[in-house]
Structures are given as C-alpha cells and as structure tokens.
Amino acid sequence: MSKGLYSDPYQILQKDGDSMKTSTTVAQDLGTWQEEQALDAACCRLLANKIILAHVLQGCVPEYSCCSIPELLPCLESTPEICSVPVDQDVLAPGRIRGENTADKSITEGNVNFDILLSARTPNGRESRQIFINVESQNDWNPGYSLLKRAFYYCGRLLSRQKGIVFQNSDYQKLQKVYSLWICLDPPKSKQNTLTSFHMMEENLVGNAKYDKMNYDMVSMMMICLGQPDSRQEDIIHLLSVLLSTEMDPDVKKDILEREYNIPMTVEMKKEAETMCGIGHAIARKNLEKGMEQGMEQGLAKGLEKGLEKGLEKGLEKGRLEGRQEGRQEERESNIVAMLKEKIPMETISRITHYSLDQIQKLGKLHGLL
Numbered sequence: 001m002s003k004g005l006y007s008d009p010y011q012i013l014q015k016d017g018d019s020m021k022t023s024t025t026v027a028q029d030l031g032t033w034q035e036e037q038a039l040d041a042a043c044c045r046l047l048a049n050k051i052i053l054a055h056v057l058q059g060c061v062p063e064y065s066c067c068s069i070p071e072l073l074p075c076l077e078s079t080p081e082i083c084s085v086p087v088d089q090d091v092l093a094p095g096r097i098r099g100e101n102t103a104d105k106s107i108t109e110g111n112v113n114f115d116i117l118l119s120a121r122t123p124n125g126r127e128s129r130q131i132f133i134n135v136e137s138q139n140d141w142n143p144g145y146s147l148l149k150r151a152f153y154y155c156g157r158l159l160s161r162q163k164g165i166v167f168q169n170s171d172y173q174k175l176q177k178v179y180s181l182w183i184c185l186d187p188p189k190s191k192q193n194t195l196t197s198f199h200m201m202e203e204n205l206v207g208n209a210k211y212d213k214m215n216y217d218m219v220s221m222m223m224i225c226l227g228q229p230d231s232r233q234e235d236i237i238h239l240l241s242v243l244l245s246t247e248m249d250p251d252v253k254k255d256i257l258e259r260e261y262n263i264p265m266t267v268e269m270k271k272e273a274e275t276m277c278g279i280g281h282a283i284a285r286k287n288l289e290k291g292m293e294q295g296m297e298q299g300l301a302k303g304l305e306k307g308l309e310k311g312l313e314k315g316l317e318k319g320r321l322e323g324r325q326e327g328r329q330e331e332r333e334s335n336i337v338a339m340l341k342e343k344i345p346m347e348t349i350s351r352i353t354h355y356s357l358d359q360i361q362k363l364g365k366l367h368g369l370l
Contacts, residue, residue: 036139041083042275043137043244044115047183048080051263052243053118056135059236060181060195060222063122063131069262071123077130080118114154130166132158134180137244141187148198151221154180159218177218184225185244192227193237229256230341243273249335250274251352256342336360340369 054072057064064072116135121128134154158178167174199220202211226241242256250273257263332353339349346360364370
C-alpha cells in the first residue's frame with residue numbers, strides 16, 4: 001500500500017519510525033556481533049602467548065602441576081595455532097600434527113573450529129609422551145546447548161584426527177591423550193572463580209580388576225570459570241581474570257602481570273589488551289546503547305510534533321553524548337575499584353586515572369575497600 005492511501009499523517013510517521021527502528025536494531029545487532037568477534041580474536045591472541053599457555057598448563061593440567069614455568073616452556077613443542085584456515089580432515093596429508101589447523105573440517109561431519117590448538121610433551125624424560133591441547137575462550141555461557149557437550153565433541157575430534165597422523169591402520173597404542181580447556185569469561189555467579197575437571201575413571205562393578213590408567217584416561221575437559229579480578233582468587237583464576245578483563249586498564253594489567261607473575265607484557269600483548277578494553281567494555285557499550293535508544297525515542301516523539309528529521313537528529317545526538325559520558329565515568333570508577341582491590345597505591349591510581357585522592361578514598365569507602 002502506498003503512503004498516499006493513509007489518511008492520517010501520524011500513521012505515516014509511525015510506520016516510517018517502526019521501519020527505521022527495525023533497521024537500526026539490525027545494524028546494532030550486526031555491530032555487536034562484529035565487536036564480539038573482534039573481542040574473541042583478541043582473547044585468543046593473548047592466550048596463545050607461550051608464557052600464558054605455560055601458566056595455564058601449570059595451573060590446570062596434572063602432568064605439569066609440579067613444573068616451574070622455565071621447565072614447562074620447552075615442553076610446548078608446536079607453535080600454537082589460532083583460528084587457522086579450515087582443512088579437510090578426510091584427505092589429510094601425512095605428518096600434519098605439528099602446527100595444527102584450528103578449523104578442522106570433515107566431509108561427513110561438517111566444521112569444527114578450534115580457538116587455540118597445540119601439542120606438548122610431558123616432562124618425564126625418557127618416558128615423555130605427546131599430548132594435544134585445545135584452549136577455548138568462551139564469552140557466552142548459554143549458547144543454546146551445554147558447553148560440556150561441545151567440549152566432549154572437541155575431545156572426540158582431537159582423538160579421531162590422530163589416525164593417519166600419529167598412528168596408521170589399527171596401531172591404536174600410539175593414540176595420545178587430549179585436553180580441552182574452556183576459559184569462561186562470563187559464567188553465572190554460582191560458578192565464578194571455579195576450576196572443574198571432567199575425565200575418565202575406572203569403576204569396578206564386579207570383582208576388583210585393575211587397568212593401566214594410561215590406556216583409558218585419554219580425554220580430559222576443564223571448565224575455568226573466571227570472575228572479577230580480585231587478589232583473593234586462586235593463582236590461575238586471578239591471572240586469567242586480570243588478563244582477559246574488558247574493564248581493567250591495560251597499564252594496571254601490565255603492573256599485576258609483571259609484579260605478581262613475572263610475565264613481561266610485550267608490545268603485542270599490550271596492544272591486544274588495549275583492543276579488548278576498547279572493544280569489549282561491557283559497561284560503556286551498554287550505556288552507550290541505552291543512551292542512543294532513549295535519545296531515539298525522545299527524537300521520534302519530538303519529530304511527530306515538530307518534524308521527524310529534526311527530532312531524530314537532536315535525540316540521537318543527546319543519546320550518544322549521555323551514553324558516552326555515563327559509560328566513561330563508570331569505566332573509570334570500575335578501574336579504580338579494581339586497582340584498590342589489587343592494593344595498588346592511591347597515588348599511582350590517581351596518576352593513571354586523573355582522579356583526586358579524595359575521590360579515590362570516597363570510592364574505596366563506598367565499596368568497603370578502605
């Protein structure tokens with residue numbers, strides 16, 4: 001139906017407004033998706049640094065729990081692969097195991113994408129063996145299915161892809177153990193600051209038979225659920241919560257990583273941390289979107305009275321300004337609270353954030369930190 005058939009001009013404006021609102025919503029959803037993809041990529045690049053992976057293995061994988069970081073680093077024999085190009089699994093070339101392709105494709109099973117994939121040796125001298133490790137950075141706790149089932153599937157792929165590479169024909173004795181480690185950035189409160197392992201165990205139902213654990217303990221999954229950075233967290237939880245925080249200032253991250261974990265933040269690592277803060281600041285982004293939505297609604301109301309175009313421009317501008325201002329202030333105050341929790345001197349906090357000592361003290365008292 002053409003616009004000319006509407007007798008009420010208000011209906012015309014309302015219909016146009018609904019169409020514009022739908023279009024804007026789609027654009028916002030697309031923008032959010034693109035931001036999330038960029039955030040995931042930055043997380044993966046940070047985690048794929050060998051010094052970070054060494055700490056993750058030391059804190060999560062039993063084979064490395066007694067190793068120092070200098071002892072563990074040489075065990076990481078392959079270059080970690082990050083979101084590589086898909087490879088057709090069913091026609092693999094022999095010898096592909098070193099430098100794994102993280103997007104694994106099978107003609108019959110579809111696509112499986114690995115965030116980070118690497119192989120490592122256990123530190124057992126002559127008895128050293130190879131293991132394969134997948135590390136996933138997961139922001140969405142409820143993607144419509146259980147993350148544990150997805151982790152099981154990933155482990156299954158890591159096992160099946162060894163045929164034709166690690167072993168030939170029916171030489172299953174050469175099959176190597178696999179790990180899938182899931183670092184969950186935004187778990188529910190009941191699971192925050194937890195590390196849970198899922199693996200195979202023997203259970204005698206009749207009699208008391210004993211089997212070599214090396215022959216059945218081939219799959220292990222770990223859910224590493226982070227929380228807000230806090231010095232009271234366990235080491236690996238604290239390290240990852242600091243490293244992958246989208247709210248903590250990169251300079252604060254650098255100070256904590258170097259001071260507490262002796263991890264030098266390289267130029268590349270700092271760049272990724274800045275990318276995460278720039279893209280993934282949940283508070284700033286939510287406030288900006290809220291301000292823009294409120295501004296658009298105000299603009300539409302004024303537009304119906306004084307002209308749709310003029311009202312939209314004013315409303316959008318006001319929404320953007322309010323959203324940015326509110327987001328920036330909350331972001332700064334969140335960083336200050338995080339730094340106070342880490343026992344960073346108030347003078348240092350003042351120098352980084354440009355807040356006065358009095359303002360920092362008030363924030364500390366408000367959150368029960370001073």
